[in-house]
Amino acid sequence: MDAAFALIAGHANYWLVVILMMIGLYVAIARGNLVKKIVGLNLFQTSVFMLYISMGKVEGGTAPILTGLPATVYSNPLPHVLILTAIVVGISTTALALALVVRIREAYGTIEEDEILEIERDVGSKS
Amino acid sequence: MMIAVDLILFAFLILTAIAIARLRNLFAVAMLSGLFSLLAAGLFVALDAVDVAFTEAAVGGGVSTIFMLGALALMPREEKRPVHGALLPLVLCLVTGAALVYGTIDMPAFGSPDAPVQRHVGPEYLARALPETGVPNVVTAVLASYRGYDTLGETTVIFVAAISVLMILGISLGSGRQKGGE
Amino acid sequence: MQHHLILRVVARLLLPPIFLYALYVQWHGDYGPGGGFQAGVIFAVGFILYALINGVDALTRVVPPRALILLLAAGLLLYAGTGIATLLLGQDFLDYSALSHDAVHGQEWGILIVELGVGITVAAAMTAIFLAFAGRSASVEDKDW
Numbered sequence: 001m002d003a004a005f006a007l008i009a010g011h012a013n014y015w016l017v018v019i020l021m022m023i024g025l026y027v028a029i030a031r032g033n034l035v036k037k038i039v040g041l042n043l044f045q046t047s048v049f050m051l052y053i054s055m056g057k058v059e060g061g062t063a064p065i066l067t068g069l070p071a072t073v074y075s076n077p078l079p080h081v082l083i084l085t086a087i088v089v090g091i092s093t094t095a096l097a098l099a100l101v102v103r104i105r106e107a108y109g110t111i112e113e114d115e116i117l118e119i120e121r122d123v124g125s126k127s
Numbered sequence: 128m129m130i131a132v133d134l135i136l137f138a139f140l141i142l143t144a145i146a147i148a149r150l151r152n153l154f155a156v157a158m159l160s161g162l163f164s165l166l167a168a169g170l171f172v173a174l175d176a177v178d179v180a181f182t183e184a185a186v187g188g189g190v191s192t193i194f195m196l197g198a199l200a201l202m203p204r205e206e207k208r209p210v211h212g213a214l215l216p217l218v219l220c221l222v223t224g225a226a227l228v229y230g231t232i233d234m235p236a237f238g239s240p241d242a243p244v245q246r247h248v249g250p251e252y253l254a255r256a257l258p259e260t261g262v263p264n265v266v267t268a269v270l271a272s273y274r275g276y277d278t279l280g281e282t283t284v285i286f287v288a289a290i291s292v293l294m295i296l297g298i299s300l301g302s303g304r305q306k307g308g309e
Numbered sequence: 310m311q312h313h314l315i316l317r318v319v320a321r322l323l324l325p326p327i328f329l330y331a332l333y334v335q336w337h338g339d340y341g342p343g344g345g346f347q348a349g350v351i352f353a354v355g356f357i358l359y360a361l362i363n364g365v366d367a368l369t370r371v372v373p374p375r376a377l378i379l380l381l382a383a384g385l386l387l388y389a390g391t392g393i394a395t396l397l398l399g400q401d402f403l404d405y406s407a408l409s410h411d412a413v414h415g416q417e418w419g420i421l422i423v424e425l426g427v428g429i430t431v432a433a434a435m436t437a438i439f440l441a442f443a444g445r446s447a448s449v450e451d452k453d454w
Contacts (some may be wrong), residue, residue, distance in 0.1 A: 177342040178342045178343070178344070178347075180342075181334075181342045181343060181347050182346055182347050182350070185347055185350040185351055185354070186350050189350070189354050190350055190353065190354060190357075190435055190439075193354075193357055193439065194438065194439070194442060197439065197442035197443055198442055200442075201442075201445055258413075259412075259413065259416065260413065260416035260417065260420065261413040261414070261416060261417045262339040262340075262416070262417060262420055263339070263340055264338065264339055264340060264341060264342070264344075266342075266344075267338050267339055267343075267344050267420060267424070268416075268420065270344065271344075271345075271419070271420040271423050271424055271427075272403075272405060272416055272419065272420055275392075275403035275423065276402075276403060278388075278423070278427065279388055279389060279392070279403070279423075282384070282385055282388055282426070282427050282430050282431075283385060285430060285431060285434050286381060286382070286384075286385045286430055286434065288434070289381055289433070289434035289435075289437050289438055290381070292437070292438045292441050293378070293437055293438075293441055295441075296441040296442065296444070296445060297441070297444070297445075298374050298437065298440055298441050298444055299374065299444060
């Protein structure tokens with residue numbers, strides 16, 4: 001009983017992150033709208049960031065900015081560095097994806113996946 | 128106390144994510160994804176990652192929403208009703224999620240100070256950053272000095288992404304725009 | 310947004326603190342949360358807010374797109390150039406110890422310089438991407454909001 005409680009208390013954080021991740025994955029694969037897919041991928045990406053940051057957290061720790069006070073516990077700075085750069089790279093790639101969607105909308109007149117595929121099929125069968 | 132903050136933030140995050148999945152008005156989805164980023168920033172503060180929280184709030188809550196709205200201004204605002212059934216994706220997500228949860232069971236408990244991840248390079252950086260670089264913010268020291276190659280690569284990615292957006296959408300190089308003024 | 314008087318006045322009041330704060334975040338990143346990535350984004354947000362109040366044309370008069378593209382490359386070149394400089398001074402690529410007479414000072418200088426490079430590239434990239442989207446805009450009607 002105690003072991004089960006310890007497992008839940010120690011891992012609930014990771015499981016909540018997994019739930020968020022799966023909602024993001026669901027939005028990305030179940031929806032045909034391209035903008036919605038990008039938002040879903042963003043949710044997924046942010047959840048991955050949370051998983052990384054969770055792993056760097058130390059119980060009773062504080063932010064890794066050295067204060068000079070003795071016996072201070074700091075959380076692990078390495079995941080923070082990796083995720084910090086990943087966030088800014090994430091926005092750049094999101095902007096690139098949105099730019100491609102804008103061009104798709106101009107070329108096909110729609111941003112729904114199935115309608116684009118239909119237009120593609122029509123063009124293919126005519127030629 | 129910490130656990131309560133964590134749980135409340137996660138509850139809001141999950142509610143926001145479900146709302147994003149269900150709504151079909153894309154403007155609302157863009158605003159909610161900004162809200163999601165802001166809540167995520169709050170969670171990062173609770174997890175001691177203040178630099179990350181700062182970036183997430185500025186990027187996810189601010190610029191990302193602006194780009195989303197800028198793109199939405201050029202396209203229909205309403206998503207079509209999905210034509211395919213939602214069952215297959217749902218099953219796929221449940222299976223993937225179950226596999227991930229199964230994978231976490233072997234992981235060390237959340238916040239445990241003797242997890243492998245806390246015992247190698249992390250303490251090394253914390254001990255060496257101030258004497259070697261003179262910078263008290265260890266995140267900045269690792270970002271710019273110890274992992275300088277990495278950050279150079281990331282900056283290059285941002286550069287290339289911006290150039291690609293300019294190549295795809297085009298930007299007028301004159302001081303005024305030729306067409307479409309307001 | 311020409312007739313939203315309150316929004317325009319408030320946004321105009323907010324602009325100077327935003328730019329000042331961006332500079333603070335840029336240069337204070339060694340001692341507190343912050344650094345080039347965040348400062349660049351905040352700087353870009355200031356420019357974007359300016360464009361939202363005064364129109365995109367006003368922004369392109371303040372920062373011509375040509376200058377933006379130059380800055381985009383200049384930031385990255387500043388970063389890589391620091392690496393080349395340390396190479397020429399006899400150290401490894403991006404080992405800033407060579408930049409000053411003692412190693413710790415060199416590291417501090419190196420970190421400030423590469424953070425500045427990152428800040429310039431990020432600010433220029435975000436502003437340029439915004440201009441690329443806004444330059445295409447079919448105008449957004451007030452009823453859409």
